[in-house]
Amino acid sequence: MTRTPLIAGNWKMFKMGSEAVNTVRKLAELTIGTNNRDIMIAPPFLAIPLVYQELNNLNNAFKKENKTESRISIGAQNLYHENQGAYTGEVSAPMIKDAGATHVIIGHSERRQYFGETDESICKKIGAAFESDLTPVMCIGETESEKNEEKTFYVLDKQIRNGLKGFRSDELSSLVIAYEPVWAIGTGKTATSDQVEDIHKKIRSLLKEMFGVEFSESLRILYGGSVKPDNIADLMSKQNIDGALVGGASLDAETFAKIVNF
Numbered sequence: 001m002t003r004t005p006l007i008a009g010n011w012k013m014f015k016m017g018s019e020a021v022n023t024v025r026k027l028a029e030l031t032i033g034t035n036n037r038d039i040m041i042a043p044p045f046l047a048i049p050l051v052y053q054e055l056n057n058l059n060n061a062f063k064k065e066n067k068t069e070s071r072i073s074i075g076a077q078n079l080y081h082e083n084q085g086a087y088t089g090e091v092s093a094p095m096i097k098d099a100g101a102t103h104v105i106i107g108h109s110e111r112r113q114y115f116g117e118t119d120e121s122i123c124k125k126i127g128a129a130f131e132s133d134l135t136p137v138m139c140i141g142e143t144e145s146e147k148n149e150e151k152t153f154y155v156l157d158k159q160i161r162n163g164l165k166g167f168r169s170d171e172l173s174s175l176v177i178a179y180e181p182v183w184a185i186g187t188g189k190t191a192t193s194d195q196v197e198d199i200h201k202k203i204r205s206l207l208k209e210m211f212g213v214e215f216s217e218s219l220r221i222l223y224g225g226s227v228k229p230d231n232i233a234d235l236m237s238k239q240n241i242d243g244a245l246v247g248g249a250s251l252d253a254e255t256f257a258k259i260v261n262f
């Protein structure tokens with residue numbers, strides 16, 4: 001089965017509105033004609049409507065010049081699982097959809113580590129994303145000490161089983177999983193492509209056991225953790241690595257475009 005690669009950029013808590021707009025404009029220009037992969041960027045919440053508007057303007061201009069539409073779509077970095085209510089400071093899936101996003105990152109290790117997110121809260125967020133027709137990019141990954149204790153797959157198995165508890169395969173059809181070893185995030189230490197391939201294969205076979213072969217073969221599994229222009233091609237040469245979730249190297253349009261156009 002062919003899976004269209006997805007190269008996603010997580011801008012975390014970086015970029016003012018105008019910087020986000022400038023970066024997406026440059027990225028769209030640098031990726032004109034890229035047609036064999038999907039691109040997603042996840043700006044901070046407040047920049048989503050601005051980036052959405054900018055992409056609309058650019059696509060209208062591209063149309064007039066007979067160029068194809070940009071493949072960039074927009075993601076949020078988190079959501080709260082209720083649709084609305086007295087939850088001060090939170091942002092819901094319908095609000096994210098309304099602002100122009102189509103994707104949402106869920107369960108990033110920084111959210112698990114600093115904001116107390118658990119597999120159970122992540123499971124609720126995945127349900128909320130699907131209810132609003134958003135594609136969830138569910139993050140999983142082991143810490144350095146878990147890796148040293150050889151617990152990597154034990155941890156991933158638990159995160160997947162609990163995060164996807166209670167869903168049927170047809171309810172999860174557009175799900176994307178991002179394997180991000182915590183020790184590789186922002187550290188410059190990348191897991192080798194062979195290590196990642198081995199883990200992705202195990203993830204796929206767990207998903208086959210849980211949801212069947214059709215689901216597991218069509219699901220995209222991204223790798224995240226110090227992805228850069230010089231290691232993307234090696235990672236993408238592996239059969240079970242279907243794209244990347246890029247942090248630091250997605251902040252600069254030229255660098256990120258090199259990753260997208262690997």
Ligand SMILES: O=C[C@H](O)COP(=O)(O)O
Pocket residue numbers: 010108180184185186187188224225226227245246247248249
């Ligand atoms: O969401 C992205 C990951 O946290 C990876 O970040 P990084 O590319 O800066 O290591």
